[in-house]
Amino acid sequence: MRKLIHATLCAATMLAGATTIARADWLEDAAKPLAGTEISGIFLDRPGYRAIIKLLPEFEKKTGIKVNYEIVPYENTREKEVLNFTSQGDLTMALVDLVWIGEFAENGWIEPVEKFTADASITDPNLKLEGFFPLLLDAFGSWGGKVYGLPFDNYSGLLFYNSCMLKDAGFDGPPKTWDELKDVYGPKLTADGKYAFALQSLRGETQSADSFMRVLWPFGGSLLDKDFKSNLNSAESQKGLQFRQDLMKYMPPGIVSFDHAEAVNALAQGQVAMITEWSAFYGTLTDPATSKLGDCLAVAPEPEGPAGRLPALGGFSLAVASQASDEQKKATWLFIQWATSEEIARAYVEAGGVSGRMAIYNEADIKAKYKFVEPMVASWQKGVPEFRPRFPAWPAISEIVAEFGSKMMLGEVTVEGGAKEIGTRMEAILEKEGYYDGKKEKLQ
Template structure:
């Protein structure tokens, strides 16, 4: 999917306008002084980073920014109830797999309404500076930009260098096969409660996205084929799911109850030697108040599979509620434009966020200070990133629940891999058939 050139051209054209050259945030915000807007935040480092920067925005604009902090698992439902029943959210948090649902229902407003308004659009907006995979995946639906990338993730391999060296390794595994066959046995000692790896797999979106989908793509598999039929019984998909079952021998007991916090803490406290987690968790693992392994912390790309490097892709955009008043929509745009801007990107990174701006990562000092950046940027390249790591259509939330159920049962051994893949695929196709994907009622590509 590509951002329409008309949108980029409109934003770029404003740089030659005399009015645009005189643009300032203070003047643009003057009509909205005293306006209060509300955002949905998560309890994650990127949102704490935004909260640290918000007082500057409020001082410069006179716009009050409030937010409600929720667990990820409750954030979509909270916003959907708000849209359906009418509510108080102005700055909408959009996960990569919610963009289709939110856009198709008209719950978010096209960004062109704001970046084509010379009074509101910063001439330095520069949409081209966002990593294309982030702007397309998190903020764009049916070639319309609805949100700007804000809290951006790539799956990375975090590891305890000291544990690996003690086991005789001079670096992390390059492939998933190496991790399983060589590192797994050498780093696991169940009697001492030490394990090679932890794959966060709690039932819910963590199971469906961070565990189940993570082992499909590197092995050449996928949830669906090009016709939106289940691809789970393909040999490639089955190979990835079998691999996950084998890897459980080297993970802590009860891994199906591990969410992000448990996986990160297991590495931080020295219980496990490696985890694959989002880039946004680097500040937590590097914080000596939260981690015992700061002097031993290493980070690199996720291991490669038979299909190459296909790391997990996740993240959010900030969008504007279509139900907010015109003044709140304008104020929300000014905030979103500012917090995701090139000008604030370095401040955001230094406060603990992960910017979606390409230019900020050209800073050699940042690259040296934050070693997660280089593998993260590598993971966002066009030949590596998987934009549809999770399907982005409106039916994903329903499919996610089904995948979480079957994925958990498969890990627990209640269903064999082949049986579980077949039954899961059948339920997935039933949902998509009822939604009209096989009758021509819906386009297959967005």
């Protein structure tokens, strides 16, 4: 089972030598010996990355450190990073999805932050690891009792909806349960070429995580049981997967080709009334250049299932790549601290990012201005880091889930048959990896 890291938080904070006195010039002082150093990483074409790019000139001016980045589609990011790390390439910073943390840490591709927090000359005296939401630091940045990365691009699954469409259909608020969404809202909101709901389901990680896994937990199902055997043919898992099939009649045709951009755009343009999407897309849905919603945009927690409200959890941390030179490691550590700091949290949020820091969401004006804040913060009080298993075997299993999850939705296999196929292939991978003979810890 996943290890709790509360002790790690305390230890790492002590190593950082954190003080209650902030030095406004700490970054400039720390960067003086590193002026002219170039660091490099991968960003995604998503709001949080556009936000930090907008703020980058401030960091580069203060430090003299040049931040090089390449914008890569999510589907290609892990492969590109792994190839770079195994060939001793030029990346100095790792972008780590929560399901990659085990693979990256166990292969030694990223450095634990304790290596840097032990050096006060390059560590923010107000680093305050305890200032992150514990769930995020645990899920996105920690493995084996150590912190490797700091939460950067942080997501909670939320229900975004067109309140005007719902009102016109006779509803004064969003559905509270998944069954209500399908059975009550679905029929009334699907008419005249418009649809009640869109569930991004493109084959790949979008299918395996955003679509397939999203209907397991709320219905009491899961990918694996306590013995690390497939649990997909349990009554609860089957109920969730069948629910998804039944919900498709209220989704646009071709939903299996919808990635995040297509789902968000369908809501933004009035094609669908509701989507369950990541908090990070709030900026896209409020931008008049990309959305027609205006005051009709509303946000709520994801609906409850028979097992309760168990929203999707996703996000990334930034970590120092082990292959970097000593100077690049230090410069990269400075950038990561700055990009995830309380100091720039407000500017980051106002530019479209979603900070992992708790303090910013206590600000009254932030809560009032950004409708997603309260439901997102509520979901981070109780969450499921194993929403997608974080072990190193996940990337291979994800491909299997994506393949047969797509085939289920397309009617090429039955829900029961597809679940059996995933289970058989998944267990073969886990057996090969040593998960059944005691050679591997199961979940950190």
